Amino acid sequence: MLLVPISAGASQSDRGTSDLTVQAAVVVALEDNPSLAAMQMRYEAMQEVPSQVGTLPDPMVNLNAMNFPTDSFDRDQEGMTQLQFGFSQVFPFPGKLDLKEEAATFEAVAAGYSVDEMRVRLANSVKTTWWQIYYLDRALETLEKNKELLRQFISVAKTKYETGKGLQQDILLAQLELSKLMDQGIKLVALRKHQAIKLNTLMDRPASDQISLVAPQYRGMPDILSEAALFELADDARPKLKEREIQVEAARSRLALAERDRYPDFKLGVMYGERTGDNPPFMGGSRADLFSVMVGAKIPLYAGRRQSRAISQKNAELARNQYALIDEKGVVRAAIAGAATDYQRSREQYELFAKGIIPQAEQTVQSMLAAYQVSEVDFLNLVRSQMTLFNYELLYWKSVSEARQALARLEAAVGKGSIYE
Missing domain, CATH: 2.20.25 (N-terminal domain of TfIIb)
Structure with a gap:
């Protein structure tokens, strides 16, 4: 099976349109999300700090009588x-101002990487939400198609019942299954509304805005790099790791400053x-x-209680930042491994459903329907075969959505660069 568009117009270029590709949704969120804007303003504010702390204290002018x-x-x-x-x-003692400015510069650079990390996480949230809505749209389409088929089954059952070749319980059974689908549809619509609210919030749009997706056309699932290659790519590209590395350098500068503080101003x-x-x-x-x-x-008269303790404090803070970097690398690698595993599983399920299970289930339903019309198969088996096909179709679209969500998480875990072979 192929993923085909559900709306006319395959591209999204205008921010005002409600038809969204996944790329367009990411662009809107990165431009308009207030949390990201707040992080950007924090970074810009911290860029103004190094010059301040690296300058001599303001002089004093005295007028005395x-x-x-x-x-x-x-x-x-x-x-x-x-x-x-x-x-x-x-x-200040020579070198102190330079160390203060250096530490503040490192902190500003780290704040810049935190903005990049926020962009990565925001893009991931938008993509995963978009693909969840995409699945729900496909599920609702599949549900409507099966509701129509059940109505056709009811019509066939009524015809056979009126001619004395069928049972009234067959009609009631089909109507019951139709009611179950209607109940499932109510739940799916509610879930879609919740996901649409989330996506609108990420894009800083009114929560009640309608969202219509422009579905992409994909033929199969792409191959991704090996885990080792993804780990190496993340070490060079993931903003969170860069932020942690810069924070280690800032901690070293603060330690050197604490050691220099033993000398007098x-x-x-x-x-x-x-x-x-x-x-x-x-x-x-x-x-x-x-x-x-x-x-x-x-005169550092109380160095044993002040400067020495400050040096011990900065040593501990440096160690904390070093451990945080090691821990973050472990977290990133676990995220990469987990997302890659989820993608491979969903990809295998997608291929199994697309090439094996669903075509076989469709053939089974057609065979059952033909056999039922000549009274060779009972109605219960026909309905069961159709419901089985319906469930497999939902699982197919779920595997597509989960595979794309896993790719989004993998891209976020790596940070930047292509994860594909």
Whole structure:
């Protein structure tokens, strides 16, 4: 059997149309999904951090009124009365600012990979939801086709009953099976609505928007790369692994910064004091202005309780990030292996149903129907053979959907690049 379109128009180029190919749904979601947009804004915000933390602290400008006598507040009365204008700047120990900027840069790069990872996951969610809706559409089509066949069976049974060659229970049996199909149809319609709501949400559309799928045409299932090749591809391409690797580098920079924090920061300041009035008679002349230079250093007096503990903390954080990278690689490989296994299983089922079981079941139904019309087969066996065919058709479409969902998960697990041979 071939997967054929259910709607006219095989491509989706306009975002406003309700007819969606799986690729078009992914494009819309990647452009409009608010969660992805929030991640992008976080990344852009973090890009502004390195320059901030790698710059010297803002200098201080001081204006002081010094040594004014409280009895008169006269600037000329006392020799040390002055207006001071000063400037001071803190200089972190050499290398600290570079390490802060380096760590922040790594964190910004990691945030960029987290955006890529979100895009991968979002595309996977859209594809799997799309293919679930696709299965439900095919199931509803198959159900309608079988309902029509059962109505034909009822008509045949009525004709035989009216001519005295059939039984009334055959009519009732067919009507019962028809009612069962109607009940199943109600459930399938509800399931489709739920999946449509999910897909609309992923694309940032109103939940009640109608979704009509443009079904692709596929002839068989593609061959995929070996697991070893997929593992190697994921090591180079999966954004989550890249994010973890960059986080390890950021942790190393933070550890180096903690070790450098054992060395003092420096403070340099200058002060100019303006005085008025005259010196005592024996000194003569106007009072000279004063100029001061100040140099200070931060003493790591409590290094045993602060800096040493910070180094231990950053060592532990580095180890945590390294273990997280190892764990993530295991998770990715498990996801690849699981998706590849699911794909191979669904692919084998698809081929079995398409080339063996369904053609055989169709032939069985046709043979049963011909035999029933000449009273060589009872009606119960005819109905059972039709219901068996119906169930096999559902399993066929389920295998198609599950195979495509497995491919979507496999693409997401690898990250980027072609997974096909």
